[in-house]
Amino acid sequence: MQEGLAIAVVAGLGLVWGLVADRIAARWPAHEDGSVRSVDWRTAAVGLAGALAFALLLNRFQAEPRALLFLGVVVILLVLLFATDLDQRLLPDVITLPLVPYALVGFVAGLGPFVTTPTDLLWAAVAGFAIPAILLVISIPFGAGAIGIGDLKLLFGVGLIVGAGRIVVTVAVGAVAAAVGIVVLLALRRITLKSYVPYGPFLIGGAMWAILASPPG
Numbered sequence: 001m002q003e004g005l006a007i008a009v010v011a012g013l014g015l016v017w018g019l020v021a022d023r024i025a026a027r028w029p030a031h032e033d034g035s036v037r038s039v040d041w042r043t044a045a046v047g048l049a050g051a052l053a054f055a056l057l058l059n060r061f062q063a064e065p066r067a068l069l070f071l072g073v074v075v076i077l078l079v080l081l082f083a084t085d086l087d088q089r090l091l092p093d094v095i096t097l098p099l100v101p102y103a104l105v106g107f108v109a110g111l112g113p114f115v116t117t118p119t120d121l122l123w124a125a126v127a128g129f130a131i132p133a134i135l136l137v138i139s140i141p142f143g144a145g146a147i148g149i150g151d152l153k154l155l156f157g158v159g160l161i162v163g164a165g166r167i168v169v170t171v172a173v174g175a176v177a178a179a180v181g182i183v184v185l186l187a188l189r190r191i192t193l194k195s196y197v198p199y200g201p202f203l204i205g206g207a208m209w210a211i212l213a214s215p216p217g
Helices: 002-025 041-061 065-088 099-109 118-142 149-162 164-187 200-212
Strands: none
Touching: 002 041, 002 065, 041 065, 041 200, 065 099, 065 149, 065 200, 099 149, 118 149, 118 164, 149 164, 149 200, 164 200
């Protein structure tokens, strides 16, 4: 009973953070026209994402306080990135780039549950560099902007945190989620085959899955 209550409370905090992140994204980085987006479907999506992420984080890592704290910061930042990409199709460097030193500090301090040995870190770095490079090459025939540079920076930082195996999971889950999302949007006639759909939100969903829902090991 107490465990369920704790998860419910944390989910509520996640909902609040999601709503706050949405309002941040509506204002920052500043829109070129100076506008501030009003509350809409994105507000609900980010709020729900925050609630679910916080609940899953506590449910999975409540017995590992150090990992809970370390990954809690990552989840908070991923929710904010989810909000900014939904609003502005942007993953700000000021959030994505610090994930790299944060991952290294977490490794040295022994906080991360996924990358725990020098070999893990080496393979995480290799995968974190190689996979974004491969995605960039694959995207070239589709024209500029087919995949955002911010997406690639995010992948490198996340890769150092979750390890080589889970960065593959991140990309795979993100790709499947993107495919399903695009099919649904096409069926609802919200987009056309020529519409640009940002990959970032789906990639962040894949990262959340890799951290919070993929099998241990």
